Amino acid sequence: MWGAPRIHGELLKLGFEVAESTVSKYMIRRRGSQSWRTFLRNHADAIAAVDLCVVPTITFERLFAFLVVGHGRRQLVWFAVTRNPSAEWLAQQIAEAFPWNTAPTYLVRDNDRAYGQAFQRRIRAMGIRDRPISPRSPWQNPYAERLIGSLRRECLDHVLIVGERHLRRILALYSSYYNESRTHLALEKDAPLQRAIQRCGAIIRTPVLSGLHHRYARIRFSGTTAGLLKPSRRSLVVSGAIASETETFFYRRSFG
Numbered sequence: 673m674w675g676a677p678r679i680h681g682e683l684l685k686l687g688f689e690v691a692e693s694t695v696s697k698y699m700i701r702r703r704g705s706q707s708w709r710t711f712l713r714n715h716a717d718a719i720a721a722v723d724l725c726v727v728p729t730i731t732f733e734r735l736f737a738f739l740v741v742g743h744g745r746r747q748l749v750w751f752a753v754t755r756n757p758s759a760e761w762l763a764q765q766i767a768e769a770f771p772w773n774t775a776p777t778y779l780v781r782d783n784d785r786a787y788g789q790a791f792q793r794r795i796r797a798m799g800i801r802d803r804p805i806s807p808r809s810p811w812q813n814p815y816a817e818r819l820i821g822s823l824r825r826e827c828l829d830h831v832l833i834v835g836e837r838h839l840r841r842i843l844a845l846y847s848s849y850y851n852e853s854r855t856h857l858a859l860e861k862d863a864p865l866q867r868a869i870q871r872c873g874a875i876i877r878t879p880v881l882s883g884l885h886h887r888y889a890r891i892r893f894s895g896t897t898a899g900l901l902k903p904s905r906r907s908l909v910v911s912g913a914i915a916s917e918t919e920t921f922f923y924r925r926s927f928g
Contacts, residue, residue, distance in 0.1 A: 681855030681862075682888055687871035712814075717744035718777035722766070723816035724757055724784060725823065729833045737843060738762065740769045741819050742776070746856050747864035748819065748847050753839050759788030766795060778803050780813050822850070830884055842881070849880045853887045 680692040712719065725737040736757045740750040750769035754761055770776065775798045781787055783804050795802055805812035827846045833839050855861045873890035880887055 677857050677861070678855060681857075684861050685855065685867050685869055686875060686888060686890065687869060712743060715743075715778060719743040719780060720749065720770075720776040720778070721780040721813050721816040723782065723813060723820060724786065725820045727828060727833055727839055729835060729839075733835075735833065735836060735839055737839065738765050739816060739819060739823075740766070741815050743815055745864040746815060746819075746858060748850050751843050751847060753836050753843070755836070757786045759786060759790040762786060763791045763794035766791070767798070770798065770800075775800050777801060780805065780816070782810070782813060783807055826885065827881065831881070845881050849885055849887065853880075854885075 676692060676695040680690070680695050683690055683695075720740055720742050722738065722740050725739060727735045727737055729735060733755070736754055738750075738752045738754070738757060739748065741747065742749050750765065752765045752768075766779075777800070779795055779800045780803050787804075792802060810817050823846065827842065831842055833842070851864045853863055853867065855863060855867075870890035873892035875888060876891055877886040877888050879885075
């Protein structure tokens with residue numbers, strides 16, 4: 673599921689100074705509409721986008737995942753799950769996604785009838801400028817559409833969803849991986865919440881979603897006494913913080 677750009681991004685974060693051309697040939701992506709693209713680029717930090725993702729369950733029910741993504745750092749800001757995405761429910765979710773004075777200036781959305789009067793009144797009250805896209809023009813909401821595509825290809829297409837609670841757990845795990853670990857082309861191979869480049873130490877991987885994906889990091893032993901300690905309690909320095917292998921094992925068993 674990983675292409676050459678993603679692999680190159682991971683190598684950069686692990687301290688390997690290699691060109692992407694050594695992994696695969698680089699192909700320039702086609703450009704979209706210049707005028708709309710210019711608007712999105714100039715106001716990226718002040719724009720959020722929302723969309724609904726339909727997720728079928730193992731019993732053939734339809735669940736709806738409401739996703740909110742920030743344009744500036746491509747961060748998955750908020751998600752929620754329901755069987756009936758009413759305008760009132762969507763209005764409540766947008767209020768919870770942007771509490772106090774964190775609301776964006778613009779909100780990009782499609783023309784789904786679910787975004788009814790209650791939703792529109794709520795975003796106006798929050799001082800958000802509503803920017804619905806043109807009919808049948810999903811390319812005008814590219815970041816939300818791309819997020820849903822990544823979510824499907826990298827997660828939902830490989831998991832059988834049992835119900836709402838199960839879908840929320842899967843989305844929570846993927847959201848953490850997406851925001852903290854997954855590299856993005858538009859962010860110069862960085863993660864939305866920024867990953868520090870680690871150049872020293874051994875490389876370890878931590879499974880995410882039961883091994884569907886992995887987090888990669890470098891570790892180094894603290895001092896010369898590391899070899900005298902028991903392996904199960906050996907202290908490790910992970911990203912500048914000291915943790916024990918017991919804690920690492922607990923994390924993997926609980927969240928991996």
